[in-house]
Amino acid sequence: MSTEKDFTELIFGLSKKRGFFWGPSPEIYGGSSGFYDLGPLGKLLKNRLESRIRSAFVRSGFWEVECPTVSPAIVWKASGHLDGFIDPVTKCTKCGQAFRADTLIEEQAPEAHIKGLDTEQLTEKIKELGITCPACGSELGPVQQYNLMLKTRVGLDTEAYLRPETATTTYLLFKRLLTFFRDRLPGSVFQIGKAYRNEISPRQGMLRLREFTQVEGQIFLLDSHEVDWPQFDDIADETMPIVPYQVQERDEDTVITMTMKEALEKKHFQTPAYAWCVYLAYSIFRDMGFTDETMRLRQHLPTERAHYAADAWDVEIHTRSFGWVECCGIHDRGNYDLTRHQEFSKEKLSVKVDKRPVVPNVLEIAFGVERPLYCLIDNAYVSKDDRDTAWLRFPPEVAPIQVAVFPLMGKSELMTPAKDIYDRIQDSGLITYFDKSGSIGRRYRRQDEIGTPFCITIDYQTLEDKTVTVRDRDTMKQVRVGVDDIVSVVTDLVHGRRAFSSLQ
Ligand SMILES: [Zn+2]
Structure with missing residues (x-):
């Protein structure tokens, strides 16, 4: 590919043809930019990402909530969006x-x-x-x-807006959440849901959407927790590729990989709690299948920060389509949000510290799901070269379809054991696809095109020795595995607990 634009068009063409995303939507009426439909494979891929994100938050002690997408104008007056967005x-x-x-x-x-x-x-x-x-x-x-908010009306005449972010709707729950946390902080919650931004003439397709799915994690905490954050010890020796702002002032592209402990000691992060939060965002993107080769954490320059933000870092993913793409923001929001909502709602949004009311601070991780989804397809693309077709190298854990099952022929003596294997793998929780049409070579090719990491073929030898063929997408190598072991073998392969080469 000679230019970025060619590659972007190639990814869009491929995504439309293979059923990842379509648009702008509604296509048959000419389309409205900033709106996209997810096709069957795009929806599977998004579900996989969301389930990885959900697990990562839950593992880190966050509770999930879900709030309405429409709120009255007063909420957005308080949040600052009516005047500032x-x-x-x-x-x-x-x-x-x-x-x-x-x-x-x-x-x-x-x-x-x-x-x-x-x-x-x-x-x-x-x-x-x-x-x-x-x-x-x-x-x-x-x-x-x-103003970038989409305006609507509730009932006859109550002015309201579609939420431009999920975070504000989470802050409105603070009193309820505090009771749920049995009046103790820190407390962590997250939300995954739709948000809307009425962008002026959005370009860049899936990267700038007027309707998108946002993920936002919030930690409510006090100043004392920011400096005393025991979970930091769990990640102190882990490394992360970072670009602190002082480095950018000298040379934009220098990525430094250092341990979290060292980064904190060198004051790239102000507090252990915030450093832990940035690392959590990084580990969520790792869980979504990105590696250090195409990922970096970039600190905002002091001039780039929002007025309320004490510090801000972004997760950036490198793509062939658009170069470095900003995919996630991690913000130290201080007590700005709760203070504003306390003022406008006249409700007490504070906790008692030494018998005095204190409005807690918020650390936030915020990103849209569609950007990493696009970046994954971009990063997964492998051109033809030694195969008949361009293929997608999705990490097995997030691939839209994880295992495909083929009977060599549509005869009942092969169909019955093939269906049985398909059912057992599907029941184990892996996303499985059954295909009985066309030559085996063509069926492999179809799965390569959509990035399915493993294919299983049931043939006549299966009837004799109770083994099936497992084929690896990346190497195109095949091995025979016993029918009784097949579910545990493919599960281990998909979850990276076993390498395909160990089967040979
Ligand atoms: Zn003009």
Whole structure:
């Protein structure tokens, strides 16, 4: 592939053809950008990712909650989204198309410094730099603020908004959660659910969506917990590929791999609790199948941080389509959110410390599921070379289909044992697919194309010696395994407890 754009188009084409995602949706009505449908394999892949994410949070002591996606305006006034969740927009005076002013300036005049400019200053910049409509070349109108929330109405006339993030809806539960935690902190919860952002002319397909599934984990804690966080000891000797902000100021791309203990000692992280939180985000992305080869943790420059954030790091994944993609944010939000909701709701959102009310702090891990999903497909792609077809090298644990079962022929003496094996593997919890049509070579190829790591074939030898063929996607090698052992063998292979080479 010569350019990024070619590769992006290739991944989109492949995803549409093989049933990962389709769109923009609704396709038969011309599509609305920022909306995508997941096809059968995309949905399987997303389910796998969500189940890995869920396990990781639960293992780390988080409880899952689910809140409504629609909330009244007061909630978003309190959270700051009504006033602050805005993009600067300019409209073409001739063709009427709208654009994000800052992106437009960055695209047409990359050397211009526009960070922190207000709408009037951006309007001036557009005039000064002679920036025009990318669609028709005409003059652009004044820059205005545009809120990214989708507005709706509850009942006849109550102004409401679709949530732009799940986090705020979790904070509203604080009083209830505190009782659930038997009035003791720290307490951790997470939510997986839909969120909506009315982006101006979103491009980049699956990476910039107007409706997406968000995952947000929150730890409610006090200052004393931030510095005294016993779980940190469990990960102190683990390493993580990091890019601290001081390094970026010298050289953008230097990734340093160091132990968490060392990173804390060198003050790349302010507290053990926050460092632990960043490591948790990293380990969730590892569980989703990403490796250090395509992953890094990048600290925000002090100028990039949100006004309430004491510190912020991102998980970034490297893709052939878009280079480094920001996939997850880890934020130290302080007590900003609960303080605001306490003020607006007039409800007490504090705990007693030495008989005085204290509003707790929040550490947050936030990401959308669709970005890692796209990055996984991008990272899994292997071009033809020594095979008849391009194939996908998904890590076995997240592959949409984990095992395929083939009877050599559709005759009943082979169909019956093949169905029996299929049922047993499916019942064990692995996602299994049964295919009896076409030559074996063609069936292998179809599974390679969608990234199924292991295929099992039942043939005439099975009837004689009770063994079946297991074929490995990555090496295309085959071994025979006893029918009685097949479920435990493929389960071990999928979960990485046994290497395929150990079977030979
Ligand atoms: Zn125009």
